[in-house]
Amino acid sequence: MSVLTSEQTIQPVLAQGLHVRPARQITESMATFQAKVTVSNGDFSADARSVLELLGLGLFGPVTIQVAAEGEDAEEAVASLCDFFRDLEQEQAKKP
Numbered sequence: 001m002s003v004l005t006s007e008q009t010i011q012p013v014l015a016q017g018l019h020v021r022p023a024r025q026i027t028e029s030m031a032t033f034q035a036k037v038t039v040s041n042g043d044f045s046a047d048a049r050s051v052l053e054l055l056g057l058g059l060f061g062p063v064t065i066q067v068a069a070e071g072e073d074a075e076e077a078v079a080s081l082c083d084f085f086r087d088l089e090q091e092q093a094k095k096p
Contacts, residue, residue, distance in 0.1 A: 012089035017060035035071030
């Protein structure tokens, strides 16, 4: 049986950055998937199930994020997380 992988690069503008609340939402969401999901910003990577690792990426302002997953539901996990970052971008753009 082959291992399924998926990856996507997005470029959201996170005006307020990735802080604790959205990082916690990511970890809770990713816990519902079997795939191992990684978020990368340049040379730095984080396990999408770790709030501290996600916060350590320093995601703020215009960023290039690579979301990669490996496992049975990799494609769904990547799509879900990319949608989350797009929604977060829109939510933060509405705040002064």
